[in-house]
Amino acid sequence: MARIAVAGATGYIGGRLIPLLLEAGHEVRVLSRNLTKLRDVPWRDQVTAVEGSIQDFETARELCHGTELVYYLVHSMSGGAEADFERVERLCAMNLGQAAREAGVQRLVYLSGLHPHGKLSRHLASRTEVGSILMASGTPTVVLQAGLVIGSGSASFEMVRHLTDVLPVMPAPKWVMNKIQPIAIRDALHYLVGATSLPSGLNRTFDIGGPEVLRYADMMRSYAQAAGFRPPTIIPLPVLTPWLAGQWVNLVTPVPRSLAIPLVESLQHSCVTSEKDIAAFIPDPVGGLTPYKRSVELALHKIETDAVETTWATAHALSAPAEPLPSDPDWAGLTVFTDERKKTTKVPAHQVWAVVEGIGGENGYYSLPFAWTVRGWMDKLAGGVGLIRGRRSPNSLQLNDTVDWWRVETLERGHLLLLRAEMIVPGRAWLEFEVTDLGEGQGSEFRQRAIFFPRGLWGRLYWLAVLPFHGAIFKNMASRITDAAGLRGGAQ
Structure with a gap:
């Protein structure tokens, strides 16, 4: 050697x-x-x-x-x-x-x-x-x-x-x-x-x-x-x-x-x-x-393979030389659009997680319910699944469960939920929620991320078209999820 x-x-x-x-x-x-x-x-x-x-x-x-x-x-x-x-x-x-x-x-x-x-x-x-x-x-x-x-x-x-x-x-x-x-x-x-x-x-x-x-x-x-x-x-x-x-x-x-x-x-x-x-x-x-x-x-x-890493900084072994590496330049790889929101709250992590795990179905998405309903009917009319599938359970999830037009792809109970979209869309989409305990008496941090891999020109145009709605929907969602977690604690 x-x-x-x-x-x-x-x-x-x-x-x-x-x-x-x-x-x-x-x-x-x-x-x-x-x-x-x-x-x-x-x-x-x-x-x-x-x-x-x-x-x-x-x-x-x-x-x-x-x-x-x-x-x-x-x-x-x-x-x-x-x-x-x-x-x-x-x-x-x-x-x-x-x-x-x-x-x-x-x-x-x-x-x-x-x-x-x-x-x-x-x-x-x-x-x-x-x-x-x-x-x-x-x-x-x-x-x-x-x-x-x-x-x-x-x-x-x-x-x-x-x-x-x-x-x-x-x-x-x-x-x-x-x-x-x-x-x-x-x-x-x-x-x-x-x-x-x-x-x-x-x-x-x-x-x-x-x-x-x-x-x-x-x-x-x-x-x-x-x-x-x-x-x-x-x-x-x-x-x-x-x-x-x-x-x-x-x-x-x-x-x-x-x-x-x-x-x-x-x-x-x-x-x-x-x-x-x-x-x-x-x-x-x-x-x-x-x-x-x-x-x-x-x-x-x-x-x-429809893969999306739950954290972009994750280092992994080089499984194939044609795949991306952490040391590749920022402009390399597939185009990806994201909308990320963070909220720090005094509410304990377990209370925030309870709201996250119950998202969708009858509980809804904590932001502009009429907009979600309209998007669901649009998907249904286009031949998609829409929002009518609901959930198996109103409060708990299992890996591979359906949540309306989403499917549970990753579940680390108490910490991470990754939902993969099964709606009709020109690309691939995920919605990720992460809850982190900040320590005894310090509350928690809530992170929410929408991820979209556009498919061709139409995918890019689609993201630009919905971008104004995302600004309202996802911002309100992050705030209202943490608010709902605080109310849940108060009710207890």
Whole structure:
């Protein structure tokens, strides 16, 4: 087993690679600009952490000291003509190369991007230059040149996801007809982990890509099919410059402009593998490389299983590399809308919980009953269940009970109730109640949260349409539930 360092531990690739290296028995040291980003990752206590930037040579030296292999997974993506990211990338590569040589590191592994010959975008040209600097550093270097990486949280995938979710008709730049070779995150990680066993002295680039060559437009259509949407109508427009297209992506999707512009600029090129030499050193994964549609289905796994985490900060083991991680950026993942209310009350937690567990049915929802009735009839007329199912018991609940158009999905009696909506709605919805005891004589805190995962454009429009009503309904609900709990105590 090897002593391994990873620069870029909080990045998309690094956060998924590290647990695989640990599972293989390697000793791992990680580098991050901000170690607080590692707080919730499940492997935090299994690694040695270094805080800092490769721009600082002493930090690079500390990272490389005593290690046999270093993964360099740092990319500086900046938008705007004045951004000097090329100089920063060049400096970091030179620092790492020198530090690795002085420390006697046996191999560097760098993840770059697939690119054609000839003139490249600034972003691709910079990544290519970094690979050349590392290979000339005196430390044997393997540069894996990957296509668009497909997995939840990958900037490339998020751009496809949100463009396709929101736009049934899509005016797009002519580069949507360029050929590209996407790769599933699990396959990219397969090659990265396999790099630990490559022959010593190997110093070269390898192209890695998935089993299919597609056009970007085909990727969006295939994503739509996997996600259950009607494939979008894509209209290539020659007038959209890369800069304008980047602004458009930034407007329509949550991908920030600093990422959208270099991504769009890179897509001007057809990027497919020109050689498959990697197969002679690292065999394909068992079962073969992952087809694009399957890689999308894996990335959508958490959506397809109707899962919603009861607390967004919950850290869990990495069950699949295509799923989200706590260290992923804020803009990554499925669009989610929430309405959250909190009330601190002197009423004991058990009294508040009694009201929560009795919600719905004849007890109602403690806010604008006429509005709830109207929404129930609308759902019934549309073919849904409406509010007529009621409850099994007026005062107590069991897991999987029905409560009008809700179903009990999570129940921690005395503390947490999560209801999943079974009404007809363009998306998936939950209503969550949490009661926390603040201590002897201190009362309790009541938290109420409505959660909505919109489905496509209609889901987003639906949320915007009901937003004014939510402001009144959910605010009143939180206040009246705690008021009702106080009255219940007084009646006793």
